[in-house]
Amino acid sequence: MSSTMTKVTLAKEAKALRSTSMVERQYYWVLQCPCGASLEGSSEDEIVDLSFGHLRKNHPDMADVYEREHILFMAQRFVRT
Numbered sequence: 001m002s003s004t005m006t007k008v009t010l011a012k013e014a015k016a017l018r019s020t021s022m023v024e025r026q027y028y029w030v031l032q033c034p035c036g037a038s039l040e041g042s043s044e045d046e047i048v049d050l051s052f053g054h055l056r057k058n059h060p061d062m063a064d065v066y067e068r069e070h071i072l073f074m075a076q077r078f079v080r081t
């Protein structure tokens with residue numbers, strides 16, 4: 001009998017959690033360059049732009065080797081608190 005109640009409650013909680021993560025949770029991306037520079041962007045596009053800017057300026061020979069996917073693979077995503 002009580003299992004129905006539990007299911008309804010869990011469904012409600014899951015819905016609340018989902019909407020919280022959609023609306024309130026903000027991410028930022030950090031890329032630690034092997035040279036020691038730490039780049040931070042507030043979106044995937046921003047960290048990619050910043051990283052390519054850094055590569056072109058400091059490691060021009062690497063700028064042509066890396067692609068967006070490589071940058072995003074190396075970048076770490078954090079939850080903004």
Ligand SMILES: [Zn+2]
Pocket residue numbers: 033034035036037054058059
């Ligand atoms: Zn660097």
